[in-house]
Amino acid sequence: MRAWRYIAAVVFLLVGWQISSWLAGELIIPQPYRVFLLLLQEMKEPLFWLHVRASGFRVVSALIISFVLAVPVGLAIGSSRRLDHWSKPLIYLSYPVPKIVLLPLVFLVFGIGDAGKIAMLSLILFFQLLITTRDAAREVGSEVKYSLYSLGGSRWDLFVHGIWPSTLPAIFTALRIATGTVVAVLFFVESIGTRYGLGFYILDAWGRAYTPQIFVGILLMAGLGVVLYETFDLLERALCRWKRM
């Protein structure tokens, strides 16, 4: 059923794409079949896979780093009134700053290579995950706490049996939202100081005004997003079974 829904969505998008191509002209929007033919050709080239691997590595690394840093901090802040009290001004002052403007600084500190790109992506994802996790942990009701403490539970038990499982759905939602952000920012960071990555792949095609290649890059970026999105969906279904019962 899920597969059929996907197929229906793909058909719908392809039809829209084809119509747009007819309306706008093939110089601006190439026909889908041309793009897919190019994609098949490109898949035979080792260089193409270098672009895919570079982007995949940066995105997955950034997701892991930001998850490892932001989720424990968010849980700690959200479940401790004192910590929340002290960290709130810091979060509120730093969260609204558009992180992308820190790109030059991040590149200065971490370099222009993979480390700088991953650091930039991680920085943006960190705040998204931190805020969502903190808010979710704050929402854990007093009933959960009283219930657990009355059973003889400690703060650690409250974390393991109460806070962590109750915040997991919100964390997965944050990860799904972060997926969209990370792919968008990926294009930006890969436009600077690299010769590998899907962002560079698209910019390179743009420089040559070769629109089918631009669309291959767009397709791959969308594919990367779908893979991440589905992975988080799969993990949520496995870890939060109670949500779908």
Added chain:
Amino acid sequence: MAASSPDILRVQNLGKRFSASNGNVYALRGVNFTLSSTETLAVLGPTGCGKSTLLFLLAGLIQPTEGVAYFKDHPVVKAHREIALVLQNYGLFPWKTVRKNVELGLKIRKETIDTERVDSLLHELGIGDKQKQYPHQLSGGQQQRVALARALILQPSLLLMDEPFAALDTLTRERLQDVCADLWRSHQFGMILVTHNIQEAVRLGKRIAIMAANPGQIVTIVNNPEAMTENHRGSDRFYDRAREIRNLLEVQQETI
């Protein structure tokens, strides 16, 4: 029976004061009573008279600002392994199955999980076939049974219940009161039940404490030895007692 059982709970001048914008507010003040190991006490009173505060103090979840509650001669300063609490909205964990919810207390206390005893209790409570379901898949009455099972699996000496049947329809509530009476007769534990339902208090409380508000205090305790017996509900004595309690509550209301 109650007279021959030792006291497990002694409450002496217990009080709880909260800071408010207009000074200190007493949620509870000067509460005194004792409870034997097989006695049940129903605490009845208007909304906001400190019934739940009293229960939370006895459970060790909040600390008194005055007085002390002794459980088996030790002051209650934190949750005690022999005291179990059933909360108003059951306090079940939505992410755990019925069985995992019931076993949670044992797991936290690092006690061996006797699967046969868990099975037996779940069947005794009529939820043996619901073990793999999640709380939101159950009716309110079934959720209440899970909460009872989770408390009773710990074999508590004292069971505290905070308006446990308040959210249920009349028939389910009465059925669960009978289940509760059956469990008390077979397991024999001390019980304090907070309620605002007169018939519930008469059905389950061997003694009925009537509370008044501002500040929350116990104004009188009525003996009700017929409580918990079979065929109690519907008898003349049941309705006579309910009328008596109602009159006492009305007197309290008029004096406010």
